Amino acid sequence: MDGNKLESLPVGIFKILKTLAKLSIAENPIKSIEVGIFDNNLQLQEMEVSTRLPSLPGQLLEDMKPTMLHFGSNLLQKLPDGFFKEQTRLLTLYLDYNSLTDLDPDLFTSLTKLEVLYLDYNSLTDLDPDLLTSLTKLEVLYADANKIVSIPDPELLFKYNNKMLVYNLQENSMICDCSAKNVYFFAKRVLAENNCILTADCSHVSGRKTSLCGLEKSFFDGCVDVTNNNTSSESTTTLIHIEEEHESETGRKHCPLWLNDEYVLFVLMITKTIISKFLCKDETHDTTSADITTETTDETAEHEEENESETGFTATATFAAAGAVASTLAVYGLSKTMLKRINTSSVSPHKGFGGDNSDREDTLNKNKSTTNTAINGADKEKKSNNQMSIPMDDDVSNIGLFVN
Secondary structure, three states, X not given: OOOOOOOOOOOOOOOOOOOOOEEEOOOOOOOOOOOOOOOOXXXXXXXXXXXXXXXXXXXXXXXXXXXXXXXXOOOOXXXXXXXXXXXXXXXXXXXXXXXXOOOOOOOOOOOOOOOEEEOOOOOXXXXXXXOOOOOOOOOEEEOOOOOOOOOOOHHHHOOOOOOOOEEXXXXXXXXXXXXXXXXXXXXXXXXXXXXXXXXXXXXXXXXXXXXXXXXXXXXXOXXXXXXXXXXXXXXXXXXXXXXXXXXXXXXXXXXXHHHOHHHHHHHHHHHHHHHHHHHOOOOOOOOOHHHHHOOOHHHHHHHHHHHHHHHHHHHHHHHHHHHHHHHHHHHHHHXXXXXXXXXXXXXXXXXXXXXXXXXXHHHXXXXXXHHHHHHHHHHHHHHHHHOOOOOOHHHHHHHHHHHO
C-alpha cells in the first residue's frame, strides 16, 4: 500500500486480514493513525509506517509481537512512554529520519532480543548511559548524523552490549579535543579485542572534519581525567585538555638584592651622575669683551679663591665617589667569589651535608693557621707601639724652643 495518496485509514480496514504478516503504508500523506487499527492483525511480523506522522498513539502495538518495526521518515519528536513495553520478539527497529531530541532511558527495556537499532538522522544530543542496558543482543547501532557532542563514558553506555559488531557515530557534533578521548580509546579496544568497528568523526578548530580513529594516540597526551563529586554523591568524569608550558628552574640561583647585576649597575649610574655633576661645567661665554676687561683686581682674587675652594670640594667629592665605587665593586666581587665557592661545595649524594670530612678538617686547619698569623701580627704591632720612644725632658724643651 505504499507510494499512494492515502490521507487516512479507518479503524477496521485490516479486520479480516487476521493472518497478515507484512504491511507497509509508507510514502502516503497520512497525517494520523487511529488506536485499534491493527487489533485483528496479531500475526504481523514486519510493519512499516513512514508517512510523515508527527506522533504515534501509545497503544498502537498493543498485543502485537512483530520482529521488525519501521517508523522512520516521520516527524516524530518524542515517543510515548512504554511504547515498546511488550515487544519482546523485536529484532530490528527503525527510528531514523525523525526529529527525536531525547529518548527515555527506559524506552528499550523490553527489547531483550533486539539486534539492529537505527537512530540516525535525528536531533539527539546525547545517549543516556541506561538507554542500551537491556539490549544484550544488540549487534548494530546507527546513531550517525545527530547532534551528539560527546559520549563521556562509552564503557558504561555499551557495558551490556557484548555482541556488538558495528557502532556508527559519524556526522555528529564531536570536537577533536579531550572530550573525544574516551570514545577514541574505546574504539581501539573493541577493534583489537572483538574485531568490532566503531566509526566516528570529529571537527577541528578550523572546521575540518576528520576520522576520530584516524588520529594519533599522542594527540590525547595532554588530556587528564578529572572526577567531580556532585552533591548527590555521584561521580562524573569529564575531560580537559591542558597545554602545559614547563619552565625549567634548574640551576637558578636566588641572590640577595645587592648581589644582582642590575643593582650594581644602578649604583654605578648614580656614582657617575655625582661625579659628572661636580667635574663637568657648563661653558658660558660672555657677550662682550668689555665686561672681562673691566673686572677689578679684587674680583679676580675673589674668583680665584672660589675656584680654589670649588676645586678642593670637587676633588673631595671625586675621591669620595671613587671610594664608593671601589667599595661597591670590592663587595660585589668578594660576594660573587664567596657565592661561587658555596655553590661549588654543594651537597654530594655520596657525602654528608657539609661535604667530605677531610676537606672540612683541611679548611679548619687553614682557617686556624690564618687566624694565628693574624694574632701574631697584631701582637708584634702592639709591641712595636709599646716600644716607641717617649720624649725626655730635653726633647720636650727642644720641642718648646722649636715652637717658639
